[in-house]
Amino acid sequence: MARAHQVLIRKLREHSRLAADDLATLNAISHSVRQLDADEELIRQGDRPEVSAVVLAGMVARYHLLSNGRRQYLSFHMAGDMPDSQALFVDKMDHSVCAIGPALIASIPHKELLAAFQHRPTIGFAIWRETLIDAAIFREAITNNSARTMPARMAHLFCELFYRARASGLNVESRFAAPITLVQLGETLGMSIATVNRTLQEIRDSKSADFVRGELHVEDWKRLAEIGQFSPDYLHLKRPPPH
């Protein structure tokens, strides 16, 4: 099992430059680790967390709870991501976070992070950058769900998940484990389950990708990116992922 520090540092380095002193400071941060069951909530809308989470394994999702009981998923997070770093500076959560499939997460006290920022501002800037990339992902989701056709939406989401997974080395060849159900896919992309199902079949028929029982299989990256009008610029990674 990878240590929390390593996972976080690896992730931050995908977009930020860290000096030896930064690494030392990060490595000195204390944390606790926790296992989550599928669908278990990590943070609830309205909470005022005093720790920040780092995903170590599995996936976690952020979502809004709507007045009619429905959920709107906002983003998915994988190893290295900090799904609630915003809570460092905005007290009250405006959304919830739950596990998608079983997940392992580390909790770091805000105090420790803030102390690290004071000591090594670069660390703060790296995490700030992380939150800014989150925001870019949210913006892309607005566009995705508002301006693209159903197949393009779905393909775009698949592209984003796979691209990010690959950047973090979480893929196995052309496959990536994302234990998302079709219902959740619908609550992410703003489409009914029936449409999710039929759209997924369209993508399957295009031979560009498939998504079965929580595993995404990218068969033809180029075509999938074309269907999804995917361009990875908004992820702001320092260099493209391997392969």
Add this chain to the structure above:
Amino acid sequence: MARAHQVLIRKLREHSRLAADDLATLNAISHSVRQLDADEELIRQGDRPEVSAVVLAGMVARYHLLSNGRRQYLSFHMAGDMPDSQALFVDKMDHSVCAIGPALIASIPHKELLAAFQHRPTIGFAIWRETLIDAAIFREAITNNSARTMPARMAHLFCELFYRARASGLNVESRFAAPITLVQLGETLGMSIATVNRTLQEIRDSKSADFVRGELHVEDWKRLAEIGQFSPDYLHLKRPPPH
């Protein structure tokens, strides 16, 4: 004409606590001011700005440019907002910013801001918080455009604009100048112009609000908020706006 420092400080104080030394440091920051015509672009997708903008008067919008030439508006910004503060830490713009109606903006060199952060970390945290609130607004837009009916979407946008305007004292009674065209409303909410038009009439018929020639008139706040399922928590303001 309000000085840029005052406008920015007032805005930051809506969500952050600033000490006298912070104010002094902010007041010492140099900047230039620029007038923009309606629709004039301030920053283009792909740019690498070395200054950050503060809106002094008028409105500015962020948007994605799509492959088919269409625009997807992502957010609107009014006096006090920093529509491109993210460029401080992510080099390349993933979206554009343009004026909505004539606008006045101040430009602050990144260097000056970064120096201020070094000197007074609280200032950095306040601007970080500002970018986090932006992200919360984006998240809400995902939900709005993905999970709400057309009237609710539009009402929600009106609520957000009016609430933010009121928090910054930019309203005149129940009115707020937002020189947005119906086409732009459609490109914000993900609906065709015909639907924008008909939905606007629905809202007008409900006697909760009206939007004519770039002026939003809120006739019945409570009802509008109900139609739009609007709850201002996600704006993370320290206290509710007056009235």
Add this chain to the structure above:
DNA sequence: CGTGTGGTTGAAAATGTTCAACGCCTGTGG
């Protein structure tokens, strides 16, 4: 006084949703 932008409208066509039913797999208790 004409031209253009922004706004309005009705009807046909396209796109999604809803609803109701069914299939498949898995895990559990008899």
Add this chain to the structure above:
DNA sequence: CCACAGGCGTTGAACATTTTCAACCACACG
């Protein structure tokens, strides 16, 4: 070992909503 329940996924058809298209209005500006 089998039977059954429940979660998840699949499907067809009726229905509702939204887009498209084409036309028209009205006001502002040169």
